[in-house]
Amino acid sequence: MTILKRRGVIAGALGLPSLLARPALANGFPGRPVRIVVPFPPGGATDGAARVVAEFLAQRYGTPVIVENRPGASGAIGGEAVARSAPDGLTWLIASAYPLATGPLLNTRMPYDPGRDLTPVSMVFTTDHVITVNSSMQARSLAEFIPEARARRQPVRYGSPGIGTGSHLMGELLQMKTGAELVHIPYRGLAAAVTDQLAGTIEMMIDQIPTSLPHIRAGKVRALAVTGTRRHPTLPEVPTATELLPGYEAQSWNAIAVNGATPPALVERISADIRAALADPATQARLAPLGADYAGSTPAEMAAVLRAEVERWEPVIRTAGITMQ
Template identity: 45%
Template sequence: MKRRSLLAAMAALPCPAFAQSWTPERPIRLIIPFAAGGSTDVTARLVAQALGERLGQPVVAENRPGAGGNIGAEAAARAAPDGHTLFMAVSGILAANKALYKTLPFDPLRDFAPISQVAVIPNLIVVNPELPVRDLPGLIAYAKARPGQVNYGSAGSGTSLHLASALFAAKAGIALVHIPYRGGAPAATDLMAGKIQMIASPLVEVIGAVQAGQLRPLAVTTPHRSALLPEVPTVGETIPGFAIPLWNGIVAPAGTPIPAVNRLSAEIGAALRSDALLRRLAEQGSEPAPSTPEDFANFIRAEIPRWAEIVRVSGATAD
């Protein structure tokens, strides 16, 4: 998102001064559907701290990983809709999983009240430096010569790491083996240890390892190069038209009172406009994308068919 467009979008958000009719009565629980240390966890905790300071109540992070985020999503959907339970959702859970799983223990549209989108995050294809490839064409050639012998990790079936890698393999015409983990951080740890060979990870989870020379970056999955790694090409520069960015946002259980939804959305938007949080997200390569509840709901509706097509083309399955 261009800076001018971002500022215009932020200006359109509700002002906290007009959303004061609801106040939390106790600490708020923020359910995070992946393991600690991953992209979703890092961003959620930054937002939780800033939101808690604005609300005057702690926002307590609770990791509930497993099943591609569905375990945490089900827990959030079944929580009391009183404004004191929030869920840090991602594109896989609210959009892709509907096409990946035959049955879900929740409905992404019916069971949640959208509050605000939070950020857009590029995925970065990285390999272990011991792998004898230095760029994306080299990885494709290496994998074509070894069908079914190159594996990749993910944060679980149906996550953006899974779908980005599966779509890349499908578009490149190569056969890769999927190794699901319970979060992106453990997948990155095993990649550095040489137990797997590749991941398409949210940039925030691997930027430190890349800068330390522990992982080799090959390409970003977004339409444009990352400002943090301008020398790293996009996948689209090798495979024209390829783009699969990750997004996240905060929702509450369906039935959460509208005053609570509006107050929470306004405060999240204000936090994302703060210099401190803007700087922290930029350091991770993330682009803040706050929205109104209505805009986030419309965005999710539009994303479900788009991700269904990504699932279809990639051939990815989760059941």
């Protein structure tokens, strides 16, 4: 199943042309600059999406919408900044699963409780991942990779942007499903992991398709499988992992949240504004080169995604003994 029925959400937003065209100033919100906290370094889909959405909303609000990068601790530093902010709707977090959902499963000392201290507002994008290997591996498909990995004297090394990230959890799930011995190598960001794969320091990555695609097309890495429920239009020749390993399905996503005490009516208002931004044709044209599937959601829909994410990954985290302490 996909995380959200993305096209339906877009269609609903496009059905409100007057909402898209009218500045959102009826009740005086925001009245002051809005800050979008990106808990990762500049660059990449999260940062890029935040900046495109910020530009649309700055015009809509008639006030600056500032993107602030606060990387570290797999996103928890930025998450804590928003969790401790005033509940006035002026400070937003755009983040992935760890800062918004799975963090407490991995770190009992996490400085905030996402379920209590943050309120989900809207999905921003979802993306499938792709399993890639470099030339140190002979495999050209997932079916060839499994016996090769099992036969190696040394475990296959795979990189991720950090402990508990989607790439890390997908690697642990792959190990459980195949019995191949894999070793996780965490990095402080995605760029360093990609660099090491290209250099041969690590053999494998399970990364977002938009990031991996240039290296696949350049022949620097080979795509073995995609992690979604269906073949991806940018890699139609690459099978899904679930074709060989039933139940191996995973997407990563980024969503916007605000302080947990923000009034519900204001949360709904911000959500509608984000959906308007993502449904705007000019915004969509600017987001398209970043890859992924962009669409908003209601706060209730996003809350359901967070619950499902915890249910999906808790058994993997417990079985693999993953901890950030």
